[in-house]
Amino acid sequence: MENYKDKNDVFFNRLSLGIVSFQNEELLKLNRENFGYKALIFSKELGIENVNVDLLLGIPGQNLATLKNSLDIVSAFDNVKSVSVYPLEASFVLPDEMVLEFMTYSREYLSKKGYIRYEIANYAKDGYLCKHNLKYWRYMNFLSFGPSASSKIGNHRFKRLSNLEAYLNKHFLLEEDIRLTEKEIFFEKIMMGLRIMEGIKISQLEQEFDKKIIDRCLSVIKKFDELVKIKGDVFFLTEKGILFMNNLLV
Known part of the structure; x- marks a missing residue:
């Protein structure tokens, strides 16, 4: 990045920064350096106008106040067009209830700042959804x-x-x-489709797969209505379902 001179001479239109947190105490527990603020300042100086920031939820010692501080810093930079907020996967994570509270808080905070939630862990300003993902x-x-x-x-x-x-x-x-077999394709399509907030269209599945496998899937979904909702032609994860997505798909 130090050699970045003219943004018209490079072949990228989006910079993603795995900042994780802006709190020294939280980063120390993950053996990470606190480079986030400097990286964002540097991106502004270079004229990069489409930046994504990754933050983690459930870091030991994290609370709503420290989370808010990290989100405040992110939202203060107008070139941060998207934010990814992931639960930390490790043996010492905080209780699920607290992580769910952090996820809910992040969603409400980012929504007020004009970010659209389009994927279970990704938020973006209008026009900046990641087409690659x-x-x-x-x-x-x-x-x-x-x-x-x-x-x-x-x-x-x-x-x-x-x-x-x-x-x-x-x-x-x-x-x-x-x-891939039909069963493998079906499972992967469900696994991928449940990650986006638009959900999965049942009518589209009916055009691609055998009715038996679809009916079996829907019967399972109805048993877990706290985790997955069916609304008209679409089914999608609830907030609680997002937290337990991996367990649900197994």
């Missing part, structure tokens, strides 16, 4: 290039060689080459 969550096809790059075309998922030298010499070879 949405392609995954909507289970669209994508083609990638470079070492370790993964792609998905229809039921075909493949990964290119991880070793750089091998990739340069034989870039057409694959390290993984998988043909």
Whole structure:
């Protein structure tokens, strides 16, 4: 980034910063340095107008006051167009009830600041939703290039060689080459689709999959109405469902 001179000479339009927190005490417990504020100042000086900031919830010692302080700093920078707020996954995390409270607080805070929640952990200003991520969550096809790059075309998922030298010499070879079954595609589509707030359209599933597998899925969903809601043609996660998403999908 120190060599960044003219934004017209580079091939990116979004900078993502894994800041985690702006609180020294919280960062020390994660063995992280407090570089967040300097990084945001630097991004402004460089004229970068589309910045994403990652924050973590459930850090030991975190409370609503420290969370608010971190969110205050983020929202003070007008070039921060999107914010990702993730629960910390570790053995020493705070109780689920507290993490849920932090998630709710973050949602309400960011909403007041003009950020739209479009994915369970991602918020963005209007016009700045991450198209890259949405392609995954909507289970669209994508083609990638470079070492370790993964792609998905229809039921075909493949990964290119991880070793750089091998990739340069034989870039057409694959390290993984998988043909997905209908059941695997259905599960992945549900798993990805539940991550976005727009949810999953039942009518769209009916166009792509056997009725039996859809009916089985809906019958399971109805048993967990505190976690997943069906509204008309769409089903989506509740706030509580978002917290327990991984357990629900297993």
